[in-house]
Amino acid sequence: MESETLNKHRILVLGANGQLGREFARLAPSYEYCHFRFDGRDVTDIMDENSVSAAIHEFAPDYVINCAAYTAVDKAETDRDACFATNAKACQHISKAVKKADARLVHFSSDYVYHSYDGFPLTESSPTRPQGVYAQSKLEGEKLIRESGVQALILRTSWVVSSFGHNFVKTMLRLGREKEQLNVVSDQFGTPTYTLHLASAVMDILIQTETNPDKMPLFNDTYNYSPEGIISWYDLAKEIMNLEGLDCKVLPIPTTAYPTPAVRPHWSVMSKRKIRAAFDLETSHWHAALRECLEDLDKSGL
Ligand SMILES: NC(=O)c1ccc[n+]([C@@H]2O[C@H](COP(=O)([O-])OP(=O)(O)OC[C@H]3O[C@@H](n4cnc5c(N)ncnc54)[C@H](OP(=O)(O)O)[C@@H]3O)[C@@H](O)[C@H]2O)c1
Numbered sequence: 001m002e003s004e005t006l007n008k009h010r011i012l013v014l015g016a017n018g019q020l021g022r023e024f025a026r027l028a029p030s031y032e033y034c035h036f037r038f039d040g041r042d043v044t045d046i047m048d049e050n051s052v053s054a055a056i057h058e059f060a061p062d063y064v065i066n067c068a069a070y071t072a073v074d075k076a077e078t079d080r081d082a083c084f085a086t087n088a089k090a091c092q093h094i095s096k097a098v099k100k101a102d103a104r105l106v107h108f109s110s111d112y113v114y115h116s117y118d119g120f121p122l123t124e125s126s127p128t129r130p131q132g133v134y135a136q137s138k139l140e141g142e143k144l145i146r147e148s149g150v151q152a153l154i155l156r157t158s159w160v161v162s163s164f165g166h167n168f169v170k171t172m173l174r175l176g177r178e179k180e181q182l183n184v185v186s187d188q189f190g191t192p193t194y195t196l197h198l199a200s201a202v203m204d205i206l207i208q209t210e211t212n213p214d215k216m217p218l219f220n221d222t223y224n225y226s227p228e229g230i231i232s233w234y235d236l237a238k239e240i241m242n243l244e245g246l247d248c249k250v251l252p253i254p255t256t257a258y259p260t261p262a263v264r265p266h267w268s269v270m271s272k273r274k275i276r277a278a279f280d281l282e283t284s285h286w287h288a289a290l291r292e293c294l295e296d297l298d299k300s301g302l
Pocket residue numbers: 014015016017018019020021040041042044045046047067068069070071086108109110111138157158159160161165166
C-alpha cells in the first residue's frame with residue numbers, strides 16, 4: 001500500500017544537517033520507493049532565493065520538507081536580521097518556488113509562537129503573543145507561507161530532542177556525568193518531541209493524504225505536534241538522570257534564577273486534538289519518547 005501511494009515521489013529535505021533533517025535521512029531507507037534529496041546549507045542556502053529555486057527546479061520535488069531554521073534562540077536577540085532572514089523571509093521564497101513547481105511544502109514552527117496561557121493545552125486557535133526575536137520570526141514565517149497560497153503543512157512542535165545535534169537530553173547527559181549537582185528550571189512546562197516520532201508522523205501524513213483524496217485538503221493547514229503528557233524541565237532532567245542511573249542531584253529553580261537573553265514561555269503544553277482528528281497517527285507519551293531517545297543515544301555510544 002505505502003509503496004503504491006508514495007511510489008517514486010520526490011522529496012527534497014532542506015536543512016538536512018540539523019536534528020530533524022538528519023532524522024529524515026535516517027528514515028529514508030524505510031521509504032525506499034521515494035526518491036529523497038537531502039540538502040544542507042552548503043548545497044542550498046534557504047536565505048538565497050536563487051539557491052532555493054535552483055534546487056527545486058533541478059530536483060522537481062513533489063514535496064519540500066523545510067527543516068532549516070535559525071534555532072539559536074538567545075543569539076537571535078542580537079542577530080535579528082539573520083534570524084528573520086532564515087525563519088521568515090526564506091519561507092516566502094521557498095513557498096514561491098514550491099508553488100511554482102506545483103509541489104507541496106512541509107514546514108516546522110514552534111510552541112514559542114503562542115506564549116499564552118489559559119490553564120488548558122494550547123490549541124491552534126489560541127492567541128499568539130510571541131516574545132523574543134526567534135518566536136516572532138517563526139510566527140512571521142508561518143504567516144508568509146499562508147499568504148503565498150502554497151499547499152503547506154505547518155507543524156508547531158516543542159522541545160525537540162534527538163540523538164543528533166544539540167538538545168536538552170544530550171546536555172543533561174553530559175552535565176549529569178560531569179557534575180554532582182545541577183539547577184534546572186521547574187516552572188516551564190511542555191512536552192519533549194523526539195525527532196524520530198516527528199519525522200515518522202510527517203511521512204505517515206504524506207502517505208495518508210496521497211492514499212485518501214478526502215484527506216488531501218487537510219494537508220494544507222497548521223497543527224500542533226508533540227507527544228502526550230506534561231513535564232517541567234526540572235522533572236525531565238530528573239527522569240533523564242534516573243533512567244541513565246546518573247548520580248547527579250537535580251535541584252529546582254525558578255526561571256527568574258536563570259535569566260536568558262530570550263524570554264521562554266512558561267506554558268508549552270499543546271493540544272493534539274486537531275492533528276489526531278485529521279490523521280491516523282500513533283501518538284506516544286513523552287516518557288516513551290524519552291526512553292526511545294535515550295536508547296538511541298546509548299546505541300550510538302553517546
Ligand atoms: N529545537 C527545538 O527545540 C525546536 C522546538 C520547536 C520547534 N523547532 C523547529 O523545528 C525545526 C527543526 O529544528 P531542529 O531542532 O532540527 O534545528 P537544528 O538542529 O538547529 O537544525 C537547523 C538546521 O538548519 C540549518 N540552517 C540554518 N540556516 C540555514 C540556511 N540559511 N540555509 C540552509 N540551512 C540552514 C542549520 O545549518 P547550520 O548547522 O549550518 O546552521 C541546521 O542544520 C525548526 O523549524 C525549528 O524552528 C525546534
